[in-house]
Amino acid sequence: MVxxxxxxxxxxxxLRDLYMEMMPLCSNMAGVAKGIAGLGALFYVxxxxxxxxxxxxxxxxxxxxxPFVIGFCIMxxxxxxxxxxxxxxxxxxxxTNNMLQAQTFDLNEYQAMKDKKEYEAMRRNPETAFxxxxxxxxxxxxxxxxxxxxxxxxxxMEWGQYQMEKMIKxxxxxxxxILFQAAALVIDTIRTFFLIVLSILGPVAFAISVWDGFQSxxxxxxxxxxxxxxxxxxSDLFSSIxxxxxxxxxxxxxxxxxxxxxxxxxxxxxxxxxMLIGIVGYFTIPTVANWIIAAGGMGNYGKNVNQGATxxxxxAAGAAGAAVGNIVGRLKK
Numbered sequence: 117m118v119x120x121x122x123x124x125x126x127x128x129x130x131l132r133d134l135y136m137e138m139m140p141l142c143s144n145m146a147g148v149a150k151g152i153a154g155l156g157a158l159f160y161v162x163x164x165x166x167x168x169x170x171x172x173x174x175x176x177x178x179x180x181x182x183p184f185v186i187g188f189c190i191m192x193x194x195x196x197x198x199x200x201x202x203x204x205x206x207x208x209x210x211x212t213n214n215m216l217q218a219q220t221f222d223l224n225e226y227q228a229m230k231d232k233k234e235y236e237a238m239r240r241n242p243e244t245a246f247x248x249x250x251x252x253x254x255x256x257x258x259x260x261x262x263x264x265x266x267x268x269x270x271x272x273m274e275w276g277q278y279q280m281e282k283m284i285k286x287x288x289x290x291x292x293x294i295l296f297q298a299a300a301l302v303i304d305t306i307r308t309f310f311l312i313v314l315s316i317l318g319p320v321a322f323a324i325s326v327w328d329g330f331q332s333x334x335x336x337x338x339x340x341x342x343x344x345x346x347x348x349x350x351s352d353l354f355s356s357i358x359x360x361x362x363x364x365x366x367x368x369x370x371x372x373x374x375x376x377x378x379x380x381x382x383x384x385x386x387x388x389x390x391m392l393i394g395i396v397g398y399f400t401i402p403t404v405a406n407w408i409i410a411a412g413g414m415g416n417y418g419k420n421v422n423q424g425a426t427x428x429x430x431x432a433a434g435a436a437g438a439a440v441g442n443i444v445g446r447l448k449k
């Protein structure tokens with residue numbers, strides 16, 4: 117699980133590097149945006165000046181500064197607009213990532229402790245010791261002797277069944293962990309794509325907001341950029357919560373394993389359930405981000421993603437559960 121997390125962390129870092137590499141491309145749109153904003157500023161100022169002159173009213177200069185401020189933002193869009201937004205939001209991303217790293221470290225520590233105690237519990241039980249320890253297996257073979265062939269065959273079959281079930285459960289657990297990490301990667305990839313599009317076309321959105329009737333374009337761009345940017349810290353918070361739940365489950369298992377009379381059954385049912393919940397839960401992140409910063413037009417996307425995630429999670433859980441149950445049932449027969 118640790119190696120798997122490292123590989124997916126590298127992919128997340130590649131997406132961050134991709135965003136940084138694509139950010140300067142927004143400067144290429146500045147020329148087009150300047151032309152749109154300049155023409156819009158001409159009509160914007162002329163309309164208000166002539167309106168005041170026709171009514172014999174004094175000209176209010178303050179509202180006329182709006183297109184010039186927007187033009188200044190377009191000229192220095194990568195550093196002034198994107199740089200300011202990213203610098204303001206980056207402490208939130210770093211804080212949630214630190215929480216995730218701390219929870220992941222504790223999770224790995226408790227998982228190693230549980231594996232050790234589970235081995236010790238299986239080892240101290242004479243009926244299950246030979247399943248996990250080669251020395252105990254050899255000692256039991258010596259006790260049976262060479263004449264008790266049926267008992268030896270049964271012991272080998274029991275050992276093989278245990279190893280096969282352990283392998284299947286390990287494979288299924290690895291599959292769910294991959295799907296869990298893949299769900300986070302899907303959200304991060306879509307987030308990076310949205311941020312790149314918003315960044316490159318941001319100067320054009322600012323330029324269009326100069327024109328009368330399109331003033332809301334500026335606020336919509338800002339709310340959507342911040343809402344999408346929040347996907348990463350919300351994702352880290354969700355991962356931290358899932359890691360904390362797993363830690364509490366591991367603590368409960370460790371407390372049970374401390375009892376000398378307790379015999380572990382090797383079942384990972386609760387772990388599998390929470391992994392499935394986590395896979396589906398990752399796709400609710402856009403909806404949660406929209407609760408914090410209400411971005412218009414993002415509701416239908418979040419609704420479609422949530423419906424697709426729920427169906428995919430149901431199909432995956434049903435198919436995987438049926439396959440594993442079929443294999444284990446055949447082994448027991």
